[in-house]
Amino acid sequence: MALLVQKFGGTSVGTVDRIRNVARRALATQRAGHRVVLTVSAMSGETNRLLALAHEITKIPSAREMDVIAATGEQVTAALTSMAIQAEGGQASSLLGHQVRVLTDNAFTKARILSIDKERIFEALDRGEIAVIAGFQGADEHGNITTLGRGGSDTTAVAVAAAIGADECEIYTDVDGVYTTDPNICASAQKIERISYEEMLELASLGAKVLQIRSVEIAMKYGVPVHVRTSFNDTPGTLVAKEDSALEGMVVRGVAYDKGEARAHVVGLEDRPGLAAELFEKIAEANISVDMIVQSAAADAESRAGITFTLPKSDLARGRTWIDSIAKGLGAREVRYDEDVVKVSIVGLGMRSHAGVAAKMFRLLAREGINIQAISTSEIKVSCLVASKYTELAVRALHDGFGLSAPKASV
Amino acid sequence: MALLVQKFGGTSVGTVDRIRNVARRALATQRAGHRVVLTVSAMSGETNRLLALAHEITKIPSAREMDVIAATGEQVTAALTSMAIQAEGGQASSLLGHQVRVLTDNAFTKARILSIDKERIFEALDRGEIAVIAGFQGADEHGNITTLGRGGSDTTAVAVAAAIGADECEIYTDVDGVYTTDPNICASAQKIERISYEEMLELASLGAKVLQIRSVEIAMKYGVPVHVRTSFNDTPGTLVAKEDSALEGMVVRGVAYDKGEARAHVVGLEDRPGLAAELFEKIAEANISVDMIVQSAAADAESRAGITFTLPKSDLARGRTWIDSIAKGLGAREVRYDEDVVKVSIVGLGMRSHAGVAAKMFRLLAREGINIQAISTSEIKVSCLVASKYTELAVRALHDGFGLSAPKASV
Numbered sequence: 001m002a003l004l005v006q007k008f009g010g011t012s013v014g015t016v017d018r019i020r021n022v023a024r025r026a027l028a029t030q031r032a033g034h035r036v037v038l039t040v041s042a043m044s045g046e047t048n049r050l051l052a053l054a055h056e057i058t059k060i061p062s063a064r065e066m067d068v069i070a071a072t073g074e075q076v077t078a079a080l081t082s083m084a085i086q087a088e089g090g091q092a093s094s095l096l097g098h099q100v101r102v103l104t105d106n107a108f109t110k111a112r113i114l115s116i117d118k119e120r121i122f123e124a125l126d127r128g129e130i131a132v133i134a135g136f137q138g139a140d141e142h143g144n145i146t147t148l149g150r151g152g153s154d155t156t157a158v159a160v161a162a163a164i165g166a167d168e169c170e171i172y173t174d175v176d177g178v179y180t181t182d183p184n185i186c187a188s189a190q191k192i193e194r195i196s197y198e199e200m201l202e203l204a205s206l207g208a209k210v211l212q213i214r215s216v217e218i219a220m221k222y223g224v225p226v227h228v229r230t231s232f233n234d235t236p237g238t239l240v241a242k243e244d245s246a247l248e249g250m251v252v253r254g255v256a257y258d259k260g261e262a263r264a265h266v267v268g269l270e271d272r273p274g275l276a277a278e279l280f281e282k283i284a285e286a287n288i289s290v291d292m293i294v295q296s297a298a299a300d301a302e303s304r305a306g307i308t309f310t311l312p313k314s315d316l317a318r319g320r321t322w323i324d325s326i327a328k329g330l331g332a333r334e335v336r337y338d339e340d341v342v343k344v345s346i347v348g349l350g351m352r353s354h355a356g357v358a359a360k361m362f363r364l365l366a367r368e369g370i371n372i373q374a375i376s377t378s379e380i381k382v383s384c385l386v387a388s389k390y391t392e393l394a395v396r397a398l399h400d401g402f403g404l405s406a407p408k409a410s411v
Numbered sequence: 412m413a414l415l416v417q418k419f420g421g422t423s424v425g426t427v428d429r430i431r432n433v434a435r436r437a438l439a440t441q442r443a444g445h446r447v448v449l450t451v452s453a454m455s456g457e458t459n460r461l462l463a464l465a466h467e468i469t470k471i472p473s474a475r476e477m478d479v480i481a482a483t484g485e486q487v488t489a490a491l492t493s494m495a496i497q498a499e500g501g502q503a504s505s506l507l508g509h510q511v512r513v514l515t516d517n518a519f520t521k522a523r524i525l526s527i528d529k530e531r532i533f534e535a536l537d538r539g540e541i542a543v544i545a546g547f548q549g550a551d552e553h554g555n556i557t558t559l560g561r562g563g564s565d566t567t568a569v570a571v572a573a574a575i576g577a578d579e580c581e582i583y584t585d586v587d588g589v590y591t592t593d594p595n596i597c598a599s600a601q602k603i604e605r606i607s608y609e610e611m612l613e614l615a616s617l618g619a620k621v622l623q624i625r626s627v628e629i630a631m632k633y634g635v636p637v638h639v640r641t642s643f644n645d646t647p648g649t650l651v652a653k654e655d656s657a658l659e660g661m662v663v664r665g666v667a668y669d670k671g672e673a674r675a676h677v678v679g680l681e682d683r684p685g686l687a688a689e690l691f692e693k694i695a696e697a698n699i700s701v702d703m704i705v706q707s708a709a710a711d712a713e714s715r716a717g718i719t720f721t722l723p724k725s726d727l728a729r730g731r732t733w734i735d736s737i738a739k740g741l742g743a744r745e746v747r748y749d750e751d752v753v754k755v756s757i758v759g760l761g762m763r764s765h766a767g768v769a770a771k772m773f774r775l776l777a778r779e780g781i782n783i784q785a786i787s788t789s790e791i792k793v794s795c796l797v798a799s800k801y802t803e804l805a806v807r808a809l810h811d812g813f814g815l816s817a818p819k820a821s822v
Contacts (some may be wrong), residue, residue, distance in 0.1 A: 050487065056427045057491050058498035065497075069492035069506050072483035076461065079479035080468050087469035094479050098509065099554050143510050267820075326671045 002167040003125075004029060005037045007135065007157030010044035011174045012231040013077050019043075022172075023084035023092075024160035026130050030090065031310035034100070035125050038165065039135045040081050041158040042073025063108035067137075067147045070109075071097065074134035074153070082132045091129040095120060095146070102156065104146045111138060111146035112214070113155065116163040133160060154215035162222035169219070171227045173213065176230040177237035178203070178210050180404040181255040185392045188405035192253065193236075196243040199253045199347050200226075202381045206345040207258030216240065241347055251357060252402035255395050258343045259294050259388060261291060261310040263373060264323060268333025271305040279307065279330055286322040292343070292376040292385055304333070308374055310385060314341060341373065344394045345383040346402060358382045364401040368393050413578040414536075415440060416448045420588045420773040421455035422585045423642040424488050426627040430454075433583075433642070434495035434503075437541050438598065441501065446536050449566040450546045451492050453484025474519035478548075478558045481520075482508065485545035485564070488786070493533040493543045501542040506531060508556070513549030513567065518596065522549060522557035524566065525576040537551045544571055565626035571634035580630065582622065588642040588648035589614070589621050591815040592666040595781050596803045599816035602772065604647075610664045613792045617756040618669030627651065654760055662761035662768060663813035666806050670799060672702060672721040674777045674784060675734060679744025682716040690718065690741055697724050697733040703754070703796055718724030719785055721796060724750060752784065755805045756794040757813060769793045779804050 006029065022038070024302060030036045050069045054061045078094035080246075085092035100120045104111035104150055105289050124131040135153025138146045138285045148155050154171060161169035176191065178200065178329055183189040197220030204213045210228055219226045229237030283290060294308040298410060320337065327335045345367075358375075361382050365372060370393065374385035386394055401406055417435050417440065433449070440448045461480045465472045485791040489505035496503035513520035513533045546564025550559045559566050565582060572580035585715040587602065589611065606614075608631035615624045621639055630637045630651060640648030678688055687706055694701060705719040723728060731748065738746045755776075762768045769786075772793050776783060781804065785796040797805055810816055 016464070019468065053427070053487070053491065054494060059493045061494045064499055065490040065493045065505055068493075068507070069487050072486050075483050075486075076480050078462070079476040080464065080645065081469045082476045082479075083465060083472045086473055094476055096479070096556070145507070 002034045003164060004034050004305060005039060005041040005157050005164075005166045006039070006172060007153060007170065008172045008231060009153065009174070010041040010062040011046070012040075012172050013040050013081065014044040016080070018231075019080050019084050022081055023088050023090070027088055027090045028087060036130045037121060037125070037166070038081060038130060039153055039160060039265075040074060040077045046073040046076070048083060052056045052165070055134050064144060067108045068145050070147050071134070071137040071145050074136050078132045080165070082130075085130055085132070091127065092132050093124050093129050094132045094134065094136045095124065097156075098139040098143065100133060100160075100225065100410070104138035104140055104148070106140040106142075106144065106146065108144075108146055110149040111140070113138060113148065113159045113218075113394055118157055118163045121160065121164055123300050126349040128305040141278050147215075149229060151215075153211040155218065156367075156369045158215040158218045158224055161224045161226060162218055166224065167193070170278040171226060171228045172231035173210065173228065174230065174232070176233075176235055177228050178208065178254075180253070181395055181399050182208075182257070182394055186255075186396050186399050186405075188399065190312075190404065192238050193396040194239045194244055195253055196349055197240060198243070198380055199349055200240045201256050202345070202347040202378070203256050203304060205300035206256035206343065206347065206381065207260070208254070208256050211240070217354065236325050241325045249355045250348060250399075252346045252348040253350075254347050255398045255402070255404065256345045256347065257391055257395055259391070260313055260347075261341065261343055262313045262316050263308060263310050263341045263385060265336040265338070266307045266327045266332050267336060268304045268366040269307060269327075270331050274305060275305075275330060279326065280309075282326045282329075283319075283323065286319065286326070288319040288322065292383065294374045309345070310374065311342070315407050338407065340388045341385050342388040343383050344391070344398065346398055347381045351380050351382075360401070361398060364397050365394060368397050370394055370397075414445040414448075415445050416450060416568050416572040416577045417445040417583060417641060418450040418564060418581065419452065419583045420585070421452040421458070422562065423583050424451050424453075424492065424525060424630070427491070430488070430491050430495050431499070434501070435500050436642070438496060438499055438501045441541055447541045448532060448571060449492060449537070449541060449543045450564055450571060451485060451488045451543060452535070452546050453488055454565040457487070462674055468564045473526070478519045479556050481558050482548040482556050484543070489545040493541075496541055496543070501801050502538065503543050504535050504540050505543045505545065506535065507545045508548035509546040509550040509554065510565075511571075515549035515551055515559070516549040517553075517555065517557065519555075519557055521560040522551070524549060524559065524629075526568045526758040532575055533572065533580075533773045547782060561627075562623040562626075565623040565628065567628045569626040569635055569637060572635045573629055577635065580635050582626075582637060582639045583642035584621065584639065585641065585643075586621060588639050589619065589651070589665070589682045591664070592806055592810050593619075593668070594751060597666075597810050599807075599810065599817075601815065603649050605650045605652060605655055606664055607760055608651060609654070609791055610760055611651045613758040613789070615666050616669050617667035617754065617758065617792065617794065618665060618671070619667050620666070622754075624650070643689055661759060663757045663759040663809075663815065664761075665758050666801055666809045666813070666815065667756045667758060668806055669756075671724055672752065672754055672796075673724045673727045674719060674721050674796060676747040676749070676751045677718045677738045678741045678747060680716045680718060680738075681742050684780045686716075686741060687718060688739065691720075693737045693740075694730075694734065695738070697730065699730040699733065703785045703794065705785045720758050721752070721785065722753070748814070751799045752796050753799040753802045753805075754796050755795050755802070755809065756792050757793045757809055758790050762791050762793070771812070772809060775808050776805060779808050781805055781808075
């Protein structure tokens with residue numbers, strides 16, 4: 001008898017019929033002898049409907065009140081799902097964020113979970129019920145309703161799994177697992193059967209959208225095995241779990257890309273120690289998060305250097321004026337911006353023990369005539385910034401070059 | 412500086428524009444120097460939409476889960492109203508039932524309020540905010556969401572007013588006050604300027620729909636002045652308050668009618684002591700509430716008596732089989748049912764000190780050739796059951812006969 005958390009996203013509970021399917025699936029799991037906790041999202045479209053209503057009232061709605069409204073989407077689904085389970089002859093009760101004391105900080109619309117009261121959940125399980133927890137929501141220490149940001153139901157599910165010590169957290173979604181790269185741009189992409197937390201975290205950070213980063217962090221911290229799978233059939237998906245020594249042979253596990261960043265190039269800086277520190281301190285003060293950084297040493301007679309960095313495109317409109325004035329204050333000639341860039345990354349635990357992986361990546365890109373604008377590395381990933389027109393070409397070259405396109409049997 | 416509770420019903424918050432009007436009205440009150448607590452209903456149509464969704468899942472949804480769903484309607488309105496107040500330059504925060512600890516019993520879908528935590532409300536007021544409380548909802552001692560039944564937002568408003576010691580509770584609705592009778596069937600009906608709790612309670616119990624009975628009970632218990640008025644203009648409405656000696660001259664304050672009851676006539680009972688007690692004990696055990704009761708003594712040679720009583724039409728389908736078998740068990744010949752009846756009532760505190768009011772009522776009905784099928788009286792009301800085809804005739808005859816149609820100036 002296992003203790004399982006099953007999370008169903010907005011598409012999986014998007015209609016009354018789909019909610020019935022979720023109920024049947026959960027009941028089948030329970031009848032197979034397991035204890036089941038469900039976490040559900042709002043019916044697809046519902047959150048947008050609610051936000052539109054708020055925006056009809058005011059262009060800049062209060063974050064606290066937005067959360068009060070947004071939380072109702074999951075509240076309704078949790079109750080409907082409980083009813084559907086009861087209609088199928090099972091027992092269930094809905095549990096809202098504040099009822100299972102999903103305690104969060106007070107960062108409305110993007111709160112972080114601090115703790116969950118497992119007792120309320122076990123009370124329901126001990127009564128033979130399926131506990132149906134409204135995802136995405138919590139309450140701060142004063143009882144204010146909070147929400148966890150888009151995709152927050154993943155985080156609820158994994159945090160609940162951690163709190164109750166679940167054997168596995170199943171994330172049901174509209175794709176059937178995690179792929180070696182985006183199948184939409186690389187036909188030879190393959191479903192990954194098992195991947196480590198560290199690799200999944202890098203892939204999620206680097207642009208793979210199948211799981212929320214925060215949920216992977218929690219899963220890794222508490223060692224919760226996460227099974228990403230589709231709700232439309234019974235095919236096993238991808239298990240995100242502790243590093244598996246059997247897989248150490250794989251140097252690169254996946255190729256990710258992210259078009260969400262823009263490049264800023266600060267030109268004609270004085271080449272003196274501490275200037276870069278000063279620049280990025282001031283940028284941080286403006287609350288702009290910087291990702292890749294490349295410093296080019298002075299090469300000309302005037303001894304002036306350049307600094308290239310990337311920042312989220314969504315911060316560009318707001319950040320541009322800041323960056324321009326900061327750079328000017330430091331004596332820079334100008335700042336050039338480029339939004340037509342993509343960050344292409346390879347991820348794999350095997351890199352830790354394999355030399356030459358980065359070099360091979362550069363060679364594969366060069367062979368296609370792709371110029372690298374910036375590089376960043378960590379222990380288990382290498383990222384290159386290239387012109388966005390090369391996205392598909394670069395991803396396919398890396399996917400083939402690192403042997404990810406091989407037929408499944410030979411993996 | 413007064414402390415005021417303003418309650419707005421579903422029609423008054425039915426659109427984004429109307430919510431803006433509510434916000435402006437509350438702000439105008441605050442800017443006039445008062446402290447304001449709002450209580451809001453769900454946007455009109457919303458509760459029905461949510462219930463329909465539940466009924467799509469299952470014909471007999473769990474009452475606990477129904478409340479989880481139904482409560483979201485008021486939750487959304489409370490947040491939207493707070494946003495609207497903020498958009499108009501004011502300060503506000505929404506407060507849900509569980510946040511102001513509207514503690515109720517656990518009778519889901521028709522819970523009763525046990526207590527309210529006024530501290531949360533005063534915290535908001537002390538910050539200079541308008542506190543916007545979601546009506547209709549509460550939580551039981553285990554934190555389960557409960558709702559108070561249709562019209563429950565009136566009850567929330569009055570209970571909040573009682574808890575915080577408000578100077579007045581304004582109930583904004585789509586009619587402009589309480590009338591001497593239903594203006595739809597009696598053109599000479601007049602708006603009542605002031606009415607006592609006792610009279611309002613009788614009128615509400617006897618069919619007037621403008622206020623929930625429970626809210627009047629709470630207002631009376633805690634002495635909360637309730638001002639029933641329209642949200643569409645600034646005309647004063649009806650003040651429901653303590654008995655006013657200046658109005659003692661009015662014998663009858665209003666005429667009410669109720670088509671919601673059916674008549675049952677148990678024929679051919681043995682005329683022995685204790686039989687009526689036995690009959691109504693058994694009916695009470697079947698959870699059927701009986702209103703008027705008339706016992707006719709044995710008049711024929713066989714010494715058999717009859718008992719007539721009324722019960723809610725809504726209980727008739729379920730109750731009929733019970734009543735038939737109970738009556739049969741007691742030796743009755745048969746039970747005859749009649750749904751074409753109406754209960755017409757006159758209400759007035761002045762009856763306490765005026766003899767002959769009932770007799771005058773019977774005379775007024777007799778003059779119109781209306782046969783009385785049953786009579787029930789209390790200290791401040793007299794009700795007569797008559798054939799429903801006489802509804803308008805009876806109401807108008809009583810309204811004129813007791814001087815309620817006189818021009819306002821002469822009241």
